[in-house]
Amino acid sequence: MHDIRAGLMRVRERIAAAAERAGRRADDVLLIAVSKTVEAERIREAIEAGVVALGENRVQEAKAKIATLGRPVPWHLIGHLQTNKVKDALALFDVIQSIDRLEVARECERRAAGAGRPVDVLLEVNVGNEPSKSGFAPDAVAAALDAIGGMAHLKVRGLMAIPPAVERPEESRPAFRALRALAERHGLGELSMGMSGDFEVAVEEGATMVRVGTAIFGPRPPRAAA
Numbered sequence: 189m190h191d192i193r194a195g196l197m198r199v200r201e202r203i204a205a206a207a208e209r210a211g212r213r214a215d216d217v218l219l220i221a222v223s224k225t226v227e228a229e230r231i232r233e234a235i236e237a238g239v240v241a242l243g244e245n246r247v248q249e250a251k252a253k254i255a256t257l258g259r260p261v262p263w264h265l266i267g268h269l270q271t272n273k274v275k276d277a278l279a280l281f282d283v284i285q286s287i288d289r290l291e292v293a294r295e296c297e298r299r300a301a302g303a304g305r306p307v308d309v310l311l312e313v314n315v316g317n318e319p320s321k322s323g324f325a326p327d328a329v330a331a332a333l334d335a336i337g338g339m340a341h342l343k344v345r346g347l348m349a350i351p352p353a354v355e356r357p358e359e360s361r362p363a364f365r366a367l368r369a370l371a372e373r374h375g376l377g378e379l380s381m382g383m384s385g386d387f388e389v390a391v392e393e394g395a396t397m398v399r400v401g402t403a404i405f406g407p408r409p410p411r412a413a414a
């Protein structure tokens with residue numbers, strides 16, 4: 189069995205070293221432990237080992253786990269959100285990182301207004317303009333922010349991206365840099381970027397949140413496509 193505590197400690201050390209290389213404070217980077225496919229008992233172990241935020245990419249899967257574990261730490265939704273799951277998502281998650289189209293933003297606004305509480309969100313940017321990926325194209329972000337600016341219950345804290353797959357982590361650097369420039373242009377503070385394969389480069393390029401699964405929990409079993 190993969191040692192979660194050791195995995196977590198090692199990831200923390202690597203974040204700290206990357207932050208230091210970039211003249212940043214490790215405390216300014218939130219480590220989100222991505223627990224998709226990981227069962228509740230092992231997530232509990234991670235929380236006991238000191239995980240301070242969790243990430244899930246499916247509402248239904250998270251719902252079952254949150255029923256077991258509660259919300260001792262914030263849960264972030266990091267996967268594509270269907271409009272018919274928005275109501276559940278708002279009840280379960282503290283942050284929705286995957287606002288990837290205006291339709292889902294509008295539905296979040298409608299539901300958040302109905303519940304009478306604001307919701308923290310990130311806009312997902314398709315930073316590589318990949319046809320297979322969801323998210324706003326970089327040149328559509330300005331218009332999206334304009335539209336969402338009129339939605340009183342949506343608090344846009346920053347941008348999130350999954351850059352194109354690469355062979356070596358270093359190759360993600362230009363995408364991370366582009367995302368950072370886009371966030372800065374719009375005065376957005378949070379940058380969610382970097383996964384197990386490339387989080388150190390992301391930290392060097394200014395990530396304020398990294399989303400790390402495999403490096404903490406070990407390899408995931410393959411699962412059928414949704």
Ligand SMILES: *Cc1c(COP(=O)(O)O)cnc(C)c1O
Pocket residue numbers: 222224245266267350383384385399400401402403
């Ligand atoms: C699965 C996933 C991650 C974590 O991936 P690892 O390579 O296991 O660290 C990060 N972000 C998103 C959106 C994911 O779906």
